[in-house]
Amino acid sequence: xxxxxxxxxxxxxxxxQSMTLLCAQDMNHEYMYWYxxxxxxxxxxxxxxxxxxxxxxxxxxxxxxVSRLKKQNFLLGxxxxxxxxxxxxxxxxxxxxxxxxxxxxxxxxxxxV
Amino acid sequence: xxxxxxxxxxxxxxxxxxxxxxxxxxxxxxxxxxWYKQESGKGPQFIIDIRSNMDKRQGQRVTVLLNKTVxxxxxxxxxxxxxxxxxxFCAVGSxxxxxxxxxxxxxxxxxxP
Numbered sequence: 001x002x003x004x005x006x007x008x009x010x011x012x013x014x015x016x017q018s019m020t021l022l023c024a025q026d027m028n029h030e031y032m033y034w035y036x037x038x039x040x041x042x043x044x045x046x047x048x049x050x051x052x053x054x055x056x057x058x059x060x061x062x063x064x065x066v067s068r069l070k071k072q073n074f075l076l077g078x079x080x081x082x083x084x085x086x087x088x089x090x091x092x093x094x095x096x097x098x099x100x101x102x103x104x105x106x107x108x109x110x111x112x113v
Numbered sequence: 114x115x116x117x118x119x120x121x122x123x124x125x126x127x128x129x130x131x132x133x134x135x136x137x138x139x140x141x142x143x144x145x146x147x148w149y150k151q152e153s154g155k156g157p158q159f160i161i162d163i164r165s166n167m168d169k170r171q172g173q174r175v176t177v178l179l180n181k182t183v184x185x186x187x188x189x190x191x192x193x194x195x196x197x198x199x200x201x202f203c204a205v206g207s208x209x210x211x212x213x214x215x216x217x218x219x220x221x222x223x224x225x226p
Contacts, residue, residue: 004156042117042202042216043157058213090156102147104156 002026006091006105013081013112021076021108023091029103031094032074033058034066036087037107043090049074081112115140117205117217125223132190134220136203139184145206147214148177148188152199160188160201190222198224 007022023032030051035043045058049068063085065077074093078085088109094102116139126132138146144165149157163170163177163186170177176189190197200221204214 040122040218042204042218043214044216045213092156102159104158106156107154 004091004093004103004105006089006108008108009106010109011111013078013110015081015083015112017081018077018079019081019110020078021089021091021110023074023076023093023105025072025074025091025093025103027093027095027103028071029093029095030071031096032068033092034064034074034076035090035092036060037090038087046076046089081110083112086110086112115143115205115207115215117203117215121220122218123221123223125225126193127225128195129192132188132193132197132222134188134190134201134203134222135185136187136205136217137183137185138203138205138215140205140207141181141184143184143205143207146177146179146186147204147206148175149202149204149216150197150199151202151219157202193222193224195224195226198222 004025033048034046037043044060046064047066049055052071055066067075088107090107091105147162148160150160151157161172161175161177163179168179174191179186200219202219203217206214
């Protein structure tokens, strides 16, 4: 049972480039989330999804887009990367909100130069 | 909105001693509280949660205390072990359809052998 898998684990982008981060979960969870984690700060919610085909904005959505075409996958896109988007990105999923077993991926470290 | 603070950036404890990590929140409507453990290079891992209708909950070697009067919660780790070395985050949420968790900045626990 893989849980939550993020791809890639590391990436370096030049300013203005685009990329997509993939999150895949094999637990049949309805809810999926993308967070970013910056040094000395807690995790901040970028976007989330409450089910296949649905997405919603979180606390810091600007500069990011998401898609949930399949229940098991949640994609985070950066259309034109900026240095301010240098961060560690975490995907999470759970069966229902505030479920005790919310699982996080191992993170994607993104550097924008 | 919610803010989560009372952040002690680092805490060092002797192996075998008890550890106490504190967290404060601002929104009196918050009704769900979670503690996460994050080891270096990994995603957050659920430790224990508590709802606002409780003031204490115990797990294996961990206890969470909630004081709604002063909007404070704490995580107590009994007989701290080297494997407990990590960053600990509290996260606070409220129901009523909100899917957002507000995370604290984290406390880095170092266990001295």
